[in-house]
Amino acid sequence: TSAGGGQIIxxxxxxxxxxxxxxxxxxxxxxxxxxxxxxxxxxAVVRAPGAFDTNWRSALTLLNTxxxxxxxxxxxxxxxxxxxxxxxxxxxxxxxSMGIYLDIVYTLFGKDLGLGTVxxxxxxxxxxxxxxxxxxxxxxxxxxxxxxxxxxxxxAVGSDRDxxxxxxx
Numbered sequence: 435t436s437a438g439g440g441q442i443i444x445x446x447x448x449x450x451x452x453x454x455x456x457x458x459x460x461x462x463x464x465x466x467x468x469x470x471x472x473x474x475x476x477x478a479v480v481r482a483p484g485a486f487d488t489n490w491r492s493a494l495t496l497l498n499t500x501x502x503x504x505x506x507x508x509x510x511x512x513x514x515x516x517x518x519x520x521x522x523x524x525x526x527x528x529x530x531s532m533g534i535y536l537d538i539v540y541t542l543f544g545k546d547l548g549l550g551t552v553x554x555x556x557x558x559x560x561x562x563x564x565x566x567x568x569x570x571x572x573x574x575x576x577x578x579x580x581x582x583x584x585x586x587x588x589x590a591v592g593s594d595r596d597x598x599x600x601x602x603x
Contacts, residue, residue: 473555493534
């Protein structure tokens with residue numbers, strides 16, 4: 435909270451222990467309001483090989499910033515044209531706790547390969563922070579990558595936005 439009535443923007447930074455690669459984490463905190471306006475999207479998540487022997491992965495960080503337990507349904511929505519439909523996993527965070535989920539396409543959804551979007555539906559009260567990092571996992575265990583912010587579904591745009599959002603509930 436701000437005693438002066440100003441806004442507070444949460445930021446963080448993570449440094450890879452092997453490569454010293456820095457990643458800035460921009461904050462987006464759900465307000466614990468109506469679910470329809472507070473669902474969060476991670477626009478791109480991946481588990482796939484890339485050029486020059488790269489191995490791309492996505493990590494999800496969730497931080498419960500409230501004094502109550504937060505339960506969230508996390509949906510993996512594969513890229514258009516893939517045979518598999520959305521898959522779901524549940525995450526529970528105790529009050530004032532953080533969860534870091536590495537290689538989420540595999541660890542949360544059991545897919546050896548995948549490219550798509552993740553949608554986080556807040557099931558109960560509380561507020562939480564969501565962040566995604568897309569990174570290359572090198573053979574020596576070091577990583578380098580880029581962090582991406584979560585976005586509210588209400589902020590999503592596209593020609594088929596309403597259909598894509600509503601049909602995935």
